[in-house]
Amino acid sequence: MSGGAILTAAEMRAAEQALFATGIPEYDVMVRAGRAVAEMVWRVGAKRDVLVLCGPGNNGGDGYVIARRLREHGVPVRVAAMADPATESAKRARDDWGGPVEDIMACAPAHQLVDALFGTGLTRELDASLAGRLCDLAKQANHVYAVDLPSGIATDDGAILSPVPHYHLCLSLGAWKRAHMLRPAALCWDQMACLDIGLDIGMATPGAAVRRLEKPRLSAPADDAHKYRRGLVAVVAGAMAGAAALSAEAAARAGAGYVRLVGAQAIVDAPHAIVRVSSRDEDALTDPRIAALLVGPGLGRTEAAAQKLRAALEAGQAMAVDADALWHLGEGAWPALPPRAILTPHEGEFVRLFPDLAEGTPIDRALAAAARSGAVVVLKGPVSVIAAPDGRAAIADRAPSWLSTAGTGDVLAGLCAGRLAVTGDPFGAACEAVWLHGEAARRAGPAFIADDLLHGIGSAIKACL
Numbered sequence: 476m477s478g479g480a481i482l483t484a485a486e487m488r489a490a491e492q493a494l495f496a497t498g499i500p501e502y503d504v505m506v507r508a509g510r511a512v513a514e515m516v517w518r519v520g521a522k523r524d525v526l527v528l529c530g531p532g533n534n535g536g537d538g539y540v541i542a543r544r545l546r547e548h549g550v551p552v553r554v555a556a557m558a559d560p561a562t563e564s565a566k567r568a569r570d571d572w573g574g575p576v577e578d579i580m581a582c583a584p585a586h587q588l589v590d591a592l593f594g595t596g597l598t599r600e601l602d603a604s605l606a607g608r609l610c611d612l613a614k615q616a617n618h619v620y621a622v623d624l625p626s627g628i629a630t631d632d633g634a635i636l637s638p639v640p641h642y643h644l645c646l647s648l649g650a651w652k653r654a655h656m657l658r659p660a661a662l663c664w665d666q667m668a669c670l671d672i673g674l675d676i677g678m679a680t681p682g683a684a685v686r687r688l689e690k691p692r693l694s695a696p697a698d699d700a701h702k703y704r705r706g707l708v709a710v711v712a713g714a715m716a717g718a719a720a721l722s723a724e725a726a727a728r729a730g731a732g733y734v735r736l737v738g739a740q741a742i743v744d745a746p747h748a749i750v751r752v753s754s755r756d757e758d759a760l761t762d763p764r765i766a767a768l769l770v771g772p773g774l775g776r777t778e779a780a781a782q783k784l785r786a787a788l789e790a791g792q793a794m795a796v797d798a799d800a801l802w803h804l805g806e807g808a809w810p811a812l813p814p815r816a817i818l819t820p821h822e823g824e825f826v827r828l829f830p831d832l833a834e835g836t837p838i839d840r841a842l843a844a845a846a847r848s849g850a851v852v853v854l855k856g857p858v859s860v861i862a863a864p865d866g867r868a869a870i871a872d873r874a875p876s877w878l879s880t881a882g883t884g885d886v887l888a889g890l891c892a893g894r895l896a897v898t899g900d901p902f903g904a905a906c907e908a909v910w911l912h913g914e915a916a917r918r919a920g921p922a923f924i925a926d927d928l929l930h931g932i933g934s935a936i937k938a939c940l
């Protein structure tokens with residue numbers, strides 16, 4: 476199975492070719508795909524009548540297989556095509572269907588609609604009349620399924636090339652494609668699933684380096700753990716010390732053994748477990764026992780704040796850099812970053828840091844930013860991308876939209892620093908942090924505030940042990 480890999484159309488073709496090279500004929504793979512989709516339609520819609528729309532390519536081929544399989548289940552099923560099959564496998568699939576093929580522009584609607592017009596082979600928008608017809612038929616159906624992708628969506632960037640209806644279920648074949656993760660495409664359906672068609676997408680497959688963010692596996696502290704071995708985090712506080720306090724608590728709850736808040740002695744409402752130290756303490760940032768620094772949340776945009784960032788960078792420790800620190804960092808400051816750094820920009824901060832990376836998918840932009848900066852980049856948004864300089868990326872597409880509230884970024888930055896202190900691995904730490912953040916939000920329910928997330932971190936971690 477794909478193991479969460481997210482592929483481009485070209486990478487998917489390469490993965491399919493690798494499967495064919497093992498001696499499995501294309502038509503057999505098409506039959507697997509069609510049957511897998513048919514089982515889902517059968518499970519959801521039972522014997523309610525189905526209309527399958529077939530295109531000229533292999534997506535259409537899947538459609539004929541789906542129709543045949545549903546007929547075997549005793550489901551009343553009809554097929555309508557926009558053109559004759561153009562590939563050998565699709566021709567064979569239609570022959571094996573053997574039933575009538577109606578004209579898509581003239582056919583009657585059905586209770587359930589299966590869109591097998593175009594999949595990863597779509598190269599341009601649908602003709603207006605065809606797109607309109609697809610939308611009309613979908614409007615008249617109670618259940619609408621997309622085979623692989625809705626017809627009209629660009630596989631690699633999730634753009635909507637021509638009008639697509641709303642789908643109840645989008646069934647990806649073999650592996651996720653980028654459009655399954657990206658807006659606006661991913662707003663076109665209620666639910667999606669990835670169906671196994673026997674592709675084995677290991678790390679050797681190009682593109683397997685981009686994956687869907689999955690629940691991490693975490694471990695409890697070792698038997699002989701103590702607070703320093705579990706990781707000492709120093710959080711640099713600034714003008715808005717409450718932000719740093721949120722981060723510090725998140726770092727502590729993420730598993731760090733010891734968290735110091737540097738330069739925020741006036742704060743009284745951080746937990747007592749967080750130790751406050753003065754920024755004048757000589758080794759506040761250079762204590763060799765520090766496993767990770769965090770700088771940015773509430774730092775401020777003054778010269779004094781910039782000086783704090785410089786001091787933190789000079790310390791050369793593994794570091795998470797967020798918010799105002801990203802503002803001070805500016806373009807081209809990459810040589811000043813320590814070797815193990817995590818940058819956590821939102822869109823505005825990202826564009827300021829990487830002005831020439833304003834266009835493209837968040838996947839490509841975050842990967843380019845990571846390669847350039849040498850840091851792990853977490854591009855935050857409705858879909859967040861965690862990218863490493865070596866080309867790995869994880870996509871978090873399931874975070875609750877309730878996270879769009881003040882202070883949640885400070886919590887995420889603290890989680891990054893905390894996990895970085897625990898594991899020492901910036902990419903793994905950032906992935907764990909983003910997952911825990913989303914999970915804490917799910918557990919907090921609707922309309923939470925950032926402080927509530929802190930109390931969900933422990934149970935989110937428990938789910939990963």
Ligand SMILES: NC(=O)C1=CN([C@@H]2O[C@H](COP(=O)(O)OP(=O)(O)OC[C@H]3O[C@@H](n4cnc5c(N)ncnc54)[C@H](O)[C@@H]3O)[C@@H](O)[C@H]2O)[C@H](O)CC1
Pocket residue numbers: 491501504505508509530531532533534535537561562592593594595596597598599600601602622623624648672
């Ligand atoms: N390759 C395999 O072994 C399997 C693929 N599966 C399914 O096949 C599709 C991809 O199939 P492909 O034939 O490459 O592409 P499409 O069916 O999406 O369509 C290609 C066909 O359509 C022409 N075309 C493209 N855009 C338009 C347009 N806007 N209007 C008209 N015509 C268009 C293009 O030139 C081609 O001729 C994949 O998604 C899976 O569903 C099986 O699942 C497994 C085996």
Ligand SMILES: [K+]
Pocket residue numbers: 534590591592593594621622623624625626
């Ligand atoms: K389709």
